[in-house]
Amino acid sequence: MTNLTKLGEFGLIERFRKAIKLDSTVVKGSGDDCAVLKFDRKNYQLFTCDMLVEDVDFTLKDRPYLIGRKSLAVSLSDIAACGGLPRHCLVSIGMPKKTTLKFLDEVFSGMLELAKKYKVNISGGDLSRADKLVIDVSMLGAVEKKKLVLREGAKIGDIIFVSGPLGGSIRGKHLKFTPRIKEARFLVSNFKINSMIDISDGLSQDLGHILKASRVGAVIYEDLIPLPAESAGLNDALYSGEDFELLFTLSKKEAKRLTRKKKMNFQPIGEITSAKSGLRLINKDCRDIEVLPAGFRHF
Amino acid sequence: MTNLTKLGEFGLIERFRKAIKLDSTVVKGSGDDCAVLKFDRKNYQLFTCDMLVEDVDFTLKDRPYLIGRKSLAVSLSDIAACGGLPRHCLVSIGMPKKTTLKFLDEVFSGMLELAKKYKVNISGGDLSRADKLVIDVSMLGAVEKKKLVLREGAKIGDIIFVSGPLGGSIRGKHLKFTPRIKEARFLVSNFKINSMIDISDGLSQDLGHILKASRVGAVIYEDLIPLPAESAGLNDALYSGEDFELLFTLSKKEAKRLTRKKKMNFQPIGEITSAKSGLRLINKDCRDIEVLPAGFRHF
Structure with missing residues (x-):
């Protein structure tokens, strides 16, 4: 019998996606x-949601302010990954009866x-009782049609960049990261970005999403x-999960322009190749190693 | 020290609302x-979310199909209460590792x-691990500016209607109710509806919301x-919670037109009065009793 662990989060999503019209x-x-989503003549609307669960995405030992902060930051990061600007959000909170007002006020101040x-409006929400704290934020954003970036546009020969250092998620970065809205807007406003994603499950897994969606490989x-x-070390960067840096690809010509600008902290890390070579890593000894996409697993 | 039980769900929402710009x-x-939310020249966008939690809003003894169905239905009911049509939704699910695929498939078929x-698009979602099943659906809808109805427009002399029988929530109606989209659209397209809400916490509590927002009373x-x-019996109707019928008010003139049409199952139940008389019930013995808004409490 197929179980969740075998199918995994992405297998499940795939299974459901096929049934949806x-x-x-x-x-x-x-x-x-x-x-x-279609919006008006010039813009698309972006719509995303992220659920944070106690003891999975945070613990009650974390500062409540940072828990609240993270609950908005992960959705902001999704909006950034599509090149957009955030507009509105709703906050659903499930929490135990014993939750103190002080705790909630701090969670809320992190969100605020x-x-x-x-500049995102907290336009509403829902409060519910639950055994453990769970926060689901749904967010609306807007992006000019011309500036929309998806995972699926990477082309052979593209240079792969990240927006900052990778790793450190489990040592606290996952609670304190800066959603890369500013960086994403700079990129989509000044360059032709072919594909982009935010790193929420580790470099190898999220680069894997770009490769699969774009039907390409990478080194x-x-x-x-x-x-x-x-x-x-390297494994931390490849597999540790929630860096929330942008991972994006653009043509060599555009990459040169980006590098010359010396703006922000963009770093080239590799190149898009044909699908058949998969995802490969050239290590410090110049050995060519196959990397299997892996990272945080919910199931 | 103020705690959640003293403040309650609505006190908490009020507390947070004041801090939001x-x-x-x-x-x-x-x-x-x-x-x-502003949308285009003719329409507003509606945005709502509802979190359902295992052992609060459903139990694992309920049919999974009905759990999935309810998770969409409660948001559809919110869109109806504002006079709109649903367009898109996102589904966030937190669930234990041991959840079977069969269970999930059934939940999902109820949603589908x-x-x-x-005609609402399930445009995306998020899957997460959690100790207990929790489903948060966020939904977008659209409503013509002229047809938007809120809680706050009830006027003294308005007749109060409901869209169907009240009570029966705990005997299963809360899982099987029909979201009143069709009824709401009929109302806002043919009548001047002054205020509307869906009954999700019992008649007394939800009528209380209209009275407070509109600064009026009712009998x-x-x-x-x-x-x-x-x-x-009556207490079931007043306090039992999740009927998900529409509760709305309109002028006497409009009420007469509605009654004459004999469409659907709308029933007048009372009249809007001045704020100072509060919410009053005339019982079968013609006694005038004060009703204190009460219903389902999360905390």
Whole structure:
């Protein structure tokens, strides 16, 4: 009998996706960072949701302010990954009866600070009782049609970039990361970005999503992968999960322009290849190793 | 120290609402069935979310098909309460590792059936691990500006109607109810509806929301309140919770027109009065009793 662990999160999503019928107002349904919906002549609407669960995505030992902050930040990161700007969100919270008002106020102040910083309206929500704390944020954004970026546009020869150091998620970065809205808007406003995703499950798994959606392969170079000062090493960057940096590809010509600008912290880490070579890593000894997409697994 | 039980769900929402700053694209934020957002020249966008939690909103003894069905139906009911049509939704599911695929497939088929019936796109979602099953659906709808109805427009002299029998929630109606989209569209397309809400916490509590938002009072008549055949009596209708019938008010003139049409199952149950008389019930013995808004409490 097929169980969840065998099928996994992405297998499940695939299974359900096939059964869903969508009308022509959906430009892109499930299978990217956001759903993309028709809006007006110039813009699409972006629609995304992320559920955070106690003891999976945070623990009660974490600062409540950071829990609230993260609950908005993960959706902001999804909007960024499609090149958009956030507009509105709703916050659903399930929580135990014993939750203190002080705790909730701090969770809420973390949400408010990000909402203010990124100019997103907390337009409503829902409160419910639950045994453990669970926060689901759904967010609406907008993106000019010309600036929309999906996972599926990577082309052979594209250079692969990341927006900052990878790894460090489990040492606290997953609670404190900066959603890369500013960086994403800079990119889509000044360059032709062929594909983009935010790294929420580790570099190998999320690069894997781009490769699958774009039907291409990739080679990445260990020497080029930026690690934070306190890095636990390459495996941390490849598999550790919630970096929430942008991972994107653009043509060599555009990549040169980007590099010359010396803006922000974009780093090239490899190149898009044909699908048949899969995902390969050239390590420090110049060995060519096959990387199997793996990262955080819910099931 | 203030705790959640003392403050309650609505006290909490009020507390947070005061701290939130909204820009001019939000026509109506938290405090109605849906958030109302600017969309285009003729239409507003409706945005709502509802979280269902195992052992609060359903149990694992319920048919999984009905659990999935309910998770969409409650949001459809919110869209109906504002006079709109549903368009898109996202589904966030938190679930234990041991969840079987058969169970999930059935939950999902309940969602799909309602999505098909009410022409709403399941445009995406999020899957997460959790100790207990939790489903949060966020939904987008559209309503013509002229047809938007909120809780806040009830006027003294308005007749109060419901769209069907009240009570029976705990005997299964809460899982099988029909979201009143068709009825709501009939109403807003043919009549001037002054205020509307869906009954999700019991008649007294939800009528209380209309009275508070509209700064009015009401008198309702026990003899007029429609009870289902298997009713447990008046208290069931007043306080039992999830009927998901529409509760709305319109002028006497409009009420006469509605009654003459003899369409659907609308029933007058009382009249809007001035705020100072509060919510009063005239019982079968013609006694005038004060009703305190009460119903399902999360905390």
